[in-house]
Amino acid sequence: xxxxxxxxxxxxxxxxxxxxxxxxxxxxxxxxxxxxxxxxxxxxxxxxxxxxxxxxxxxxxxxxxxxxxxxxxxxxxxxxxxxxxxxxxxxxxxxxxxxxxxxxxxxxxxxxxxxxxxxxxxxxxxxxxxxxxxxxxxxxxxxxxxxxxxxxxxxxxxxxxxxxxxxxxxxxxxxxxxxxxxxxxxxxxxxxxxxxxxxxxxxxxxxxxxxxxxxxxxxxxxxxxxxxxxxxxxxxxxxxxxxxxxxxxxxxxxxxxxxxxxxxxxxxxxxxxxxxxxxxxxxxxxxxxxxxxxxxxxxxxxxxxxxxxxxxxxxxxxxxxx
Numbered sequence: 001x002x003x004x005x006x007x008x009x010x011x012x013x014x015x016x017x018x019x020x021x022x023x024x025x026x027x028x029x030x031x032x033x034x035x036x037x038x039x040x041x042x043x044x045x046x047x048x049x050x051x052x053x054x055x056x057x058x059x060x061x062x063x064x065x066x067x068x069x070x071x072x073x074x075x076x077x078x079x080x081x082x083x084x085x086x087x088x089x090x091x092x093x094x095x096x097x098x099x100x101x102x103x104x105x106x107x108x109x110x111x112x113x114x115x116x117x118x119x120x121x122x123x124x125x126x127x128x129x130x131x132x133x134x135x136x137x138x139x140x141x142x143x144x145x146x147x148x149x150x151x152x153x154x155x156x157x158x159x160x161x162x163x164x165x166x167x168x169x170x171x172x173x174x175x176x177x178x179x180x181x182x183x184x185x186x187x188x189x190x191x192x193x194x195x196x197x198x199x200x201x202x203x204x205x206x207x208x209x210x211x212x213x214x215x216x217x218x219x220x221x222x223x224x225x226x227x228x229x230x231x232x233x234x235x236x237x238x239x240x241x242x243x244x245x246x247x248x249x250x251x252x253x254x255x256x257x258x259x260x261x262x263x264x265x266x267x268x269x270x271x272x273x274x275x276x277x278x279x280x281x282x283x284x285x286x287x288x289x290x291x292x293x294x295x296x297x298x299x300x301x302x303x304x305x306x307x308x309x310x311x312x313x314x315x316x317x318x319x320x321x322x
Contacts, residue, residue: 026160027092031075033167034118047173048180050123051166057116060108064266064301066221067104069124069203071191072096073155073163077117078110083150084253090152095159097196099124099203100149100214101221102252103262120167122187129188130204139193149203149210149251151196159190209247212237216248220256224263225287230256264288265301272310279306 037046038055045052056077067081078091082105090096091110111117132138166183169176191200202210216237220228233256234244248256268282277285283294298306 023093023155023157023160026157026164027075030073030120030160030164030167031118033164034075034120035116037167037170038118046170047176048166048169050125050184052121053167054119054121055116056108056111057113059111062105062107064103064105066101066263066266067098067106067150068101069126070098070121071124071187072098072119072121073160075118075120076115077108077119079106079108079117079119081106081150083148086148086253088150088152093155094152095155096150096152097124097191097199098150099196099199099210100251101217102149103254103259103266104150120163122163122166122184124188124200125184126204128181128185129192129200132185132188133192133201133204136189138189140197147199147250148253149199151199153195156190156194159187159194162186162190209239209243210251212239213244213247213251216244216256217252217259220260220263224260224267225285227287228257228260261297262301265298268294268298268306269302269309272306273313282306 034053034055037053044054062082072079072090073095074090074092076092078089079096081088081090081096083102088096089109108117162183166180166187169180169183188200191197199210202208203214205211216233219233219236230245231241234241237244239247245255248259252259254262264286268279268286268288271277271282271285272279279295279298280291283291288294295305298309302309304312
């Protein structure tokens with residue numbers, strides 16, 4: 001399994017030491033703010049609709065979900081996100097950016113009662129990013145391979161400062177509608193001129209292969225219960241079938257059919273867990289024609305047959321360890 005992360009190296013240069021010291025001060029302020037806000041409310045949502053904050057006092061179990069376009073920062077602790085056969089590790093020195101909805105398995109790996117995990121996530125408004133590129137004569141970002149729709153980068157002082165100002169706005173809710181979009185625009189600017197600028201530009205530029213794959217992903221999310229012909233989806237994306245396969249796998253680490261299967265199984269799990277459907281009914285509702293195939297593929301993804309997995313999740317949620 002490949003692992004992608006980064007490390008800050010403190011060099012002898014005095015400016016570098018001062019820069020890292022400034023980052024540590026800002027991260028500490030961010031941690032204090034997240035602690036205060038999460039102790040006031042156990043819900044991750046905030047008065048800034050795109051911003052969520054999190055605190056956890058112990059490492060988490062691996063959780064499978066669709067990770068949408070976002071930037072995630074950690075003020076304390078560490079987390080790993082698995083996409084395909086690659087693991088992305090980030091902490092207080094690094095951020096995770098995702099340019100398109102991707103099926104991942106995520107796990108908080110560093111958290112304790114004394115030093116809880118403290119993090120935040122900001123959903124990216126791709127239209128606003130595209131508008132920013134159109135409106136301003138932005139300098140071109142460092143050229144890097146676009147690769148996956150997910151990456152880890154070293155966090156910068158300007159980006160940290162912008163996030164601290166964004167979260168500080170939660171103290172003055174009357175200012176949020178006016179000032180939050182301005183700070184978010186600054187965050188988009190910092191991303192566009194940084195290491196991940198190429199990745200974001202390719203998603204929002206309509207002529208790029210990444211943008212066309214993003215359209216295909218949106219179609220799959222809305223139509224995953226339907227039978228899928230990859231040739232038709234490639235045509236919808238205005239690409240040849242071979243090119244579509246290549247770029248889809250490059251961006252998402254899986255094939256279109258694997259992506260559809262993942263969406264179906266996640267929805268089936270939700271239907272069994274929250275709507276109390278039996279396995280056969282859930283399988284049919286998400287598009288499976290064979291209950292045995294559904295059970296095999298469910299077990300492969302979640303590590304247990306549907307009935308056993310749902311019973312286990314119910315026991316965990318109710319605190320019944322029998």
